[in-house]
Amino acid sequence: MPGLSRNARDFRALATALSTPDGWPARRVIVVESRGRGRSGWAETKSYNVLQELDDLLVCLDAWGVERAQFIGTSRGGLLTMLLAMKAPERIDRAILNDIGPTIERSGLARIASGIGKKMDHDSYEALADHLAETQGSQFPRMPRTKWIRFAKQLASPNDAGGVTLDFDPRLAETVRGYDPAEPAPDFWPGFDALCGRPVLVVRGAHSDLLSAATVESMRRRHRGLGTLVVPDEGHAPFLWDRHSIEAISGFLS
Numbered sequence: 001m002p003g004l005s006r007n008a009r010d011f012r013a014l015a016t017a018l019s020t021p022d023g024w025p026a027r028r029v030i031v032v033e034s035r036g037r038g039r040s041g042w043a044e045t046k047s048y049n050v051l052q053e054l055d056d057l058l059v060c061l062d063a064w065g066v067e068r069a070q071f072i073g074t075s076r077g078g079l080l081t082m083l084l085a086m087k088a089p090e091r092i093d094r095a096i097l098n099d100i101g102p103t104i105e106r107s108g109l110a111r112i113a114s115g116i117g118k119k120m121d122h123d124s125y126e127a128l129a130d131h132l133a134e135t136q137g138s139q140f141p142r143m144p145r146t147k148w149i150r151f152a153k154q155l156a157s158p159n160d161a162g163g164v165t166l167d168f169d170p171r172l173a174e175t176v177r178g179y180d181p182a183e184p185a186p187d188f189w190p191g192f193d194a195l196c197g198r199p200v201l202v203v204r205g206a207h208s209d210l211l212s213a214a215t216v217e218s219m220r221r222r223h224r225g226l227g228t229l230v231v232p233d234e235g236h237a238p239f240l241w242d243r244h245s246i247e248a249i250s251g252f253l254s
């Protein structure tokens with residue numbers, strides 16, 4: 001399950017690896033695009049909230065005949081995983097939280113809130129890559145241009161004007177607009193505690209401004225069997241492109 005404004009392409013490398021035999025069992029892999037993202041339809045602005053998206057997820061699981069699954073959630077997708085653990089814990093076999101935890105760092109949330117939806121259209125993937133490098137370079141300080149372009153291709157699709165457009169409803173910005181970093185961030189500890197009876201792996205980008213090392217340590221104290229993976233040279237959120245991360249995730253799921 002992808003992040004706030006993200007889509008299924010975020011998981012192309014990981015989903016392909018997990019569903020294709022290469023030293024580990026092939027799995028059925030489903031990547032969810034929440035309402036207003038990717039190829040899913042746009043909806044009323046007021047419905048862009050995690051409780052509605054949780055209900056959507058449960059409807060989808062029932063429609064797909066999935067009674068129990070292993071969940072991988074990046075950012076908002078991880079929040080949905082924690083909420084699912086509270087509402088329907090029997091659906092979760094084990095979970096991976098990619099750069100998200102029960103405490104969200106205010107600085108990271110403020111950064112996301114200040115930029116989402118402000119510039120949807122770009123002249124090309126290369127132009128979008130330059131924009132991403134300028135606005136998110138602190139999170140990925142050593143990433144070469146080729147990977148910024150790869151990142152851009154995950155986020156956008158060609159438009160009728162000959163450029164590219166980000167693949168989400170820009171009204172998603174209204175869900176975080178006006179966020180005041182002086183105010184407390186939402187508390188998801190009850191959701192994390194609901195996962196404590198199940199195997200959990202938390203992935204953290206070494207440069208993340210949304211999930212702190214201190215929060216991961218607090219999570220470890222609450223969940224004694226917590227697995228951790230720190231991805232070097234990446235911030236929020238790790239791309240899960242590299243073989244080390246893919247192998248660690250596959251091993252955990254096995």
